[in-house]
Amino acid sequence: MEISHAHQEINITPALQARIDELLSHYPADKRKSALLPVLHEVQDAHDNWLSIPLQDKVAEIIGIKPIEVYEVVTFYTMYNSKPIGKYMLEFCRTSCCSIRGAENLMDYTCNKLGVKEGEVTPDGLFQVVGVECLGACGYAPMLQLGDFYKEKLDPEKVDALIEDCRAGKIDLHKLTITQ
Amino acid sequence: MGQKILLEHANVPGIKTYEVYRKHGGYRSVEKALKSMTPDEVVEEVKTSGLRGRGGAGFPTGMKWSFIDKKSGKPRHLVCNADESEPGTFKDRYLMEYIPHLLIEGMITSSYALGCNLSYIYIRGEYMWVFRILENAIKEAYAAGWLGKNIMGTGWDLDLHVHCGAGAYICGEETALIESLEGKRGNPRIKPPFPAVSGLWANPTVVNNVESISAVPWIVNNTGAEYAKIGIGRSTGTKLFSASGHCKNPGVYEIDMGMTVDEFMNSDEYLGGMMNDRPLKGLIPGGSSVPILPAHLIYKTAAGEDRLMTYESLADGGFATGSSLGSGGFIVYNDTTCVVRNTWNFSRFYHHESCGQCSPCREGTGWMEKVLHRIETGHGREEDIDLLWDIQRKIEGNTICPLGDAAAWPVAAAIRHFRDEFEYHIRFPEKIKNRDHFVDEPFEKVRHLVAKQAVI
Numbered sequence: 001m002e003i004s005h006a007h008q009e010i011n012i013t014p015a016l017q018a019r020i021d022e023l024l025s026h027y028p029a030d031k032r033k034s035a036l037l038p039v040l041h042e043v044q045d046a047h048d049n050w051l052s053i054p055l056q057d058k059v060a061e062i063i064g065i066k067p068i069e070v071y072e073v074v075t076f077y078t079m080y081n082s083k084p085i086g087k088y089m090l091e092f093c094r095t096s097c098c099s100i101r102g103a104e105n106l107m108d109y110t111c112n113k114l115g116v117k118e119g120e121v122t123p124d125g126l127f128q129v130v131g132v133e134c135l136g137a138c139g140y141a142p143m144l145q146l147g148d149f150y151k152e153k154l155d156p157e158k159v160d161a162l163i164e165d166c167r168a169g170k171i172d173l174h175k176l177t178i179t180q
Numbered sequence: 181m182g183q184k185i186l187l188e189h190a191n192v193p194g195i196k197t198y199e200v201y202r203k204h205g206g207y208r209s210v211e212k213a214l215k216s217m218t219p220d221e222v223v224e225e226v227k228t229s230g231l232r233g234r235g236g237a238g239f240p241t242g243m244k245w246s247f248i249d250k251k252s253g254k255p256r257h258l259v260c261n262a263d264e265s266e267p268g269t270f271k272d273r274y275l276m277e278y279i280p281h282l283l284i285e286g287m288i289t290s291s292y293a294l295g296c297n298l299s300y301i302y303i304r305g306e307y308m309w310v311f312r313i314l315e316n317a318i319k320e321a322y323a324a325g326w327l328g329k330n331i332m333g334t335g336w337d338l339d340l341h342v343h344c345g346a347g348a349y350i351c352g353e354e355t356a357l358i359e360s361l362e363g364k365r366g367n368p369r370i371k372p373p374f375p376a377v378s379g380l381w382a383n384p385t386v387v388n389n390v391e392s393i394s395a396v397p398w399i400v401n402n403t404g405a406e407y408a409k410i411g412i413g414r415s416t417g418t419k420l421f422s423a424s425g426h427c428k429n430p431g432v433y434e435i436d437m438g439m440t441v442d443e444f445m446n447s448d449e450y451l452g453g454m455m456n457d458r459p460l461k462g463l464i465p466g467g468s469s470v471p472i473l474p475a476h477l478i479y480k481t482a483a484g485e486d487r488l489m490t491y492e493s494l495a496d497g498g499f500a501t502g503s504s505l506g507s508g509g510f511i512v513y514n515d516t517t518c519v520v521r522n523t524w525n526f527s528r529f530y531h532h533e534s535c536g537q538c539s540p541c542r543e544g545t546g547w548m549e550k551v552l553h554r555i556e557t558g559h560g561r562e563e564d565i566d567l568l569w570d571i572q573r574k575i576e577g578n579t580i581c582p583l584g585d586a587a588a589w590p591v592a593a594a595i596r597h598f599r600d601e602f603e604y605h606i607r608f609p610e611k612i613k614n615r616d617h618f619v620d621e622p623f624e625k626v627r628h629l630v631a632k633q634a635v636i
Contacts, residue, residue: 026341028298031381036363037346041305069363076365076535077346079305095267096468096525097424100517133349133529134267134468135306138424138509139431148308176312 004083008052012062016046020062033065036073040080045174049089050081078132086121086128088166088173091145094131097138106142107131109156113163126166147173182436183410185398185418186391190278196313198320201281207326209289209397214332217400222293226396228404230416235261235352235389236467236507238491242404247376248294249384257385258296260287260393261357262303265349267468267529268509271420272390274432276303276310279394280317284340286393288326289400291338294386298339301390302357305346314342349533353581354387355379356535367537368581391420411437415490419508426514428452441465441487441494442479444510451512458514458622462597465494466506468526469586471593472519473503499593515622518615519601523594524552530587541584544575548591555602558609565602569595 012020019042020035027034036059043059044051051059051074060067074080092098092107107129111118114127121128137143140152151162165171194200201207213222227242248256260283264272276283283301291299303311318340321327329337343361345351351360355369358380379385395417399407408416415437421444424430429452435444445460446453454460462472481487482501487494489505496502513522531545548571551564572588579585595602601623605612 026339026343028381031362033363034343034361037305037360038344041308041344041346065363072365073346073363077305077348079347094525095529096522097268097511099525100425100513100522133532134265136264136270136273136304138268138270138511139422140270141424141430145306148312150309174308176309 002082003053004050006052006084008047008050008055008084010055010058011047012043012058013046016042024063032063033069036063036065036070037077039063040070040074044080048084048087049173050084052082084121087126088146088171089128089130090162091130091132091135093133093135093137093141093143093145095134095138097134098141098143101141103131103142106154106156106159110159110163113160127163146171148176149173182434182439183418184434185407185410186275186282186394186420187279187432187434189282190274195279196281196317198281198317198324201279202324205401206281207285207288207324209285209400210292210326211332213289213292213400214334214336219293219295222289222400225399225404226293229395229399229407230404230411230414231392231395231399231407232414232416232491233389234391234395234419234508236266236469238505241388241392244376244388245290245294245386247374248386249377250295252377252384254383255298256294256296257380257383258287258291258294258299259354259357259361259380259385259387260299260301260390261352261354261387262301262307262390263345263349263352263357264307264390264507265304265352265533266507266509267526268424268464268511269422269467269507270424271422271432271508273307273310274420274422275390275394276307276314280310280314281321282394282397283314283390284317284321284326286396287340288321288331288338290386290388290393290396291340292336297337299341300361300380301340301342302351302361303342303344304351305344308344311342311344318342348535349529350535350581350583353583356581357387358385365535367535368583370580412488412490413492415492415505419489419505421489421508421510423451423510423512425512426455426458426517427512428455435489437490439489440479441489444489445478445512451510454512454514456514458516460512461515461517461623462513462519464503464509464511464513465489466504467509468511468529469582469589470504470506471499471502471589472513472597473593474597477501477597499589500596503593518556518623519594519598520552520556520605523591524549524556526590527552527587530583534583534587538579538584540575540578541587544571544584545587547571548575548587552591555605556612558605558612560602560606560609562606564606565595565599568602 056070060070143152231241232238348366351366356366360366375385481496494505527549531549536542572591575584576588
């Protein structure tokens with residue numbers, strides 16, 4: 001496992017603890033480990049989208065399992081980040097359907113615009129561009145994931161607008177309003 | 181225009197909310213099942229319907245239900261497989277995002293049939309906004325009394341929760357999904373025992389796809405016999421297809437089983453033909469793991485029959501001249517598509533997604549990716565095509581779960597039907613190195629060039 005030495009402030013707020021307790025209640029009392037994946041998502045969202053080793057240890061303590069059981073999961077699943085990432089991680093799908101509809105060109109465009117190579121974080125820490133495998137939006141290609149949401153049928157103009165919205169602080173990575 | 185069983189109310193404003201869903205007949209199947217049917221009678225209706233698993237395997241759903249161990253005395257569980265991650269497939273997301281209560285209604289009715297008191301919807305982690313939509317809908321269902329204790333005064337209790345994965349395609353395999361739901365790495369289990377005997381927490385468990393469970397309310401409301409009248413032969417009912425690639429109208433469509441591939445591809449009501457009217461080069465009818473078909477085998481089978489949108493017709497001829505309905509991920513490729521590059525792209529996907537438990541899959545998928553990459557980039561060797569063929573054969577059938585097969589079949593089909601394109605890459609490396617893959621121009625007429633080279 002790649003270990004990051006970056007410092008991370010651990011802050012299990014009452015609201016976060018309440019959400020964790022709610023998730024734990026979804027499983028039998030003797031099966032608390034089942035809540036591990038959902039709990040990790042919540043903890044990661046509340047900690048700048050990454051999970052340091054001390055934070056993973058804290059999750060193990062909260063759930064009541066061994067730290068190694070958390071490490072195994074964090075290193076297996078791609079959505080957990082074990083080192084700091086850009087605040088706005090632009091995850092471009094590059095699998096077949098997106099690829100043939102221009103995903104790689106759009107990734108190149110975005111990297112050039114931000115002055116980074118794939119995987120790098122911009123010096124201001126705001127953006128990171130990565131290629132990921134199929135996101136299940138094949139009919140709406142090319143697309144990217146940003147936080148909890150998909151941005152689909154993209155072109156350079158839409159990417160420009162998205163980047164500007166991020167810079168202007170208009171993008172909420174996790175808040176969903178169910179309007180209908 | 182066919183019947184709309186799953187998407188009938190998809191465009192109704194506000195259908196995501198309980199109130200509107202209920203006004204449009206929602207939760208009637210729960211009422212009917214709990215008030216007037218025994219669990220076994222619900223199972224029988226599903227058996228009669230001929231409904232087959234819509235996740236890709238196509239196993240009869242009612243029969244799968246009848247395998248659940250009722251004698252052990254252990255709690256039973258229904259788990260909905262919403263870990264939709266197969267390239268080309270995005271239909272389940274559509275159902276959950278636009279009509280979340282349909283799946284919840286199906287989960288309640290199906291849980292009643294199976295005698296479950298605790299059920300889960302396991303959704304891929306990337307669909308986080310859909311996860312939150314489902315969470316909200318489940319809360320509404322609890323508030324309305326369709327979930328919780330003593331539902332409709334029958335004494336039957338059911339808790340239902342949505343559980344999110346974290347970015348692993350392998351968790352779409354039912355035993356890997358169960359491992360993941362137990363809070364572990366998604367490593368598939370050796371079968372037997374099958375989940376129906378020992379699944380979640382070693383309890384009897386049924387794992388069904390979103391689309392399969394969403395069909396149950398209609399079957400219960402209208403009878404299995406009525407459902408079986410739709411479609412052809414053993415391909416009963418309607419099916420969702422998710423279309424992508426170089427077609428005019430990509431998206432999710434519900435069709436009666438049995439429509440011709442030609443009508444689905446070319447009528448304005450569905451895909452509307454080819455984007456920019458370019459020629460059709462190949463097509464994958466059921467998601468990335470099923471074989472690609474070349475243009476001459478798409479509308480007609482090798483025997484010259486019309487190719488139909490059914491399990492049987494799409495598979496006609498076996499893998500030599502047919503493919504599979506799979507999950508209904510319908511990917512269309514025009515003449516600009518480089519088959520070698522696309523096959524390499526798929527191999528990269530399967531290598532990335534292999535859990536690493538079995539050597540043939542862990543090592544073989546990476547090996548195929550490397551060989552395909554060097555062919556694609558103009559560094560291929562004469563023996564590479566036979567090498568690829570050999571590797572995929574050694575993976576197929578030699579792994580704990582079907583991911584190995586899923587990785588092998590696209591490579592085999594690409595070589596089987598487009599071998600000349602691989603040969604072209606190897607014999608004309610300079611043309612490959614200089615080719616810009618991202619411009620809208622046709623891939624060269626490789627048959628002609630390969631033939632010419634052979635004469636020289």
